[in-house]
Amino acid sequence: MHTWDELEIACKSCQKCDLHATRTNVVLGVGNRSAEVLFVGEGPGENEDIKGEPFVGRAGKLLDDMLEIIGLSRSRNIYIANIVKCRPPNNRDPHESEREACLPWLRAQYMLINPKIVVCLGRIAAGKIIDKQLKISKDHGKWYERDGVKMIALYHPAALLRDPNRRPDTFVDLKELERMIKTICTHTY
Numbered sequence: 001m002h003t004w005d006e007l008e009i010a011c012k013s014c015q016k017c018d019l020h021a022t023r024t025n026v027v028l029g030v031g032n033r034s035a036e037v038l039f040v041g042e043g044p045g046e047n048e049d050i051k052g053e054p055f056v057g058r059a060g061k062l063l064d065d066m067l068e069i070i071g072l073s074r075s076r077n078i079y080i081a082n083i084v085k086c087r088p089p090n091n092r093d094p095h096e097s098e099r100e101a102c103l104p105w106l107r108a109q110y111m112l113i114n115p116k117i118v119v120c121l122g123r124i125a126a127g128k129i130i131d132k133q134l135k136i137s138k139d140h141g142k143w144y145e146r147d148g149v150k151m152i153a154l155y156h157p158a159a160l161l162r163d164p165n166r167r168p169d170t171f172v173d174l175k176e177l178e179r180m181i182k183t184i185c186t187h188t189y
Contacts, residue, residue, distance in 0.1 A: 004033060007108050011085055016101035019086035019094075025052035029081035029109060031074045036185040038115035039063075039080045040106065041156065042124035043094045049087035054080045059157035063121070066157065066170070070178035077187060081109050083128050099128055116184050118149060119177060122156030141173035143180070150180055 012026045027044035030053045047057035055063045055074075064074065072078050084094040084102040094102075110118075120126035123136040130144050130151050136159075144151040154173050155166050 004112060007105070007112065011105050014085070014101075014105070017086075017098045019084065019088060019098055022089055023086040024049045026085050027052055027054050027082060027087070028085060028105070029079055030054055031079035032077055033079060033113060035077055035079040035113060036116045036187055037072070037078045037119065037181060038110065038113055038117070039078055039119045039121060040125045040129060041080070041082045041121040043082045043084035043098075044087045045091045046087065054082050055157070058161055062157040062160060066174055069171070070174050070181070072181075079109075079113055079115075081106060083125055093124060099124075103128070116149060117177070117180060118151045120151065120153045122153075122159060125156075126153035140169065141176055143176075150184065152177060152180075 008028060011028055014020060014026070025044075027048050041054060044054060045057060045059075047060070048054055054060070063080075067073060067078065074080055083106060084098050085105055086102075088094045088098065118129060120129050123134070126134045126136055126139070130153060134153060136153055136155060140153050140155055142152065152173070154177075155170050160166055160170060
């Protein structure tokens with residue numbers, strides 16, 4: 001895909017896995033398409049499938065609050081996408097075959113955005129993008145690098161809703177993300 005329009009048209013007609021049969025909307029992503037920071041979650045839930053936008057429910061509200069703490073905004077200076085673009089039934093984890101089927105869409109987004117930093121939200125995104133051996137409970141907040149791109153895993157906002165005791169660690173991780181953004185990104189945040 002050479003343009004966002006080409007990507008969107010191709011993705012909306014995708015039938016590479018069974019998730020296409022039950023989707024309401026393809027959830028491609030949202031945000032600044034020139035952002036230096038790309039956030040990646042695992043896949044759309046019910047609210048996201050209905051609206052066609054990632055992170056719009058309670059977890060999305062929490063994500064917006066987290067972003068605000070460090071001067072980020074989905075409308076201004078980041079882009080948010082998911083590993084899979086269609087909702088898995090009953091919000092189950094996407095199967096490996098579904099992740100693999102959708103990976104070309106995420107790669108195309110990545111190529112169009114060309115981020116300096118990738119933030120993986122949760123274990124599924126981190127396991128697919130950073131390292132399949134990554135354990136979110138012990139590896140969150142650590143920096144990785146691939147081809148000059150910095151990568152970090154944070155707890156998924158839904159996990160923080162289920163276990164608020166993880167929020168202090170996430171605050172520390174967010175401040176580390178803010179530090180790295182100020183160090184390597186050229187846009188003013």
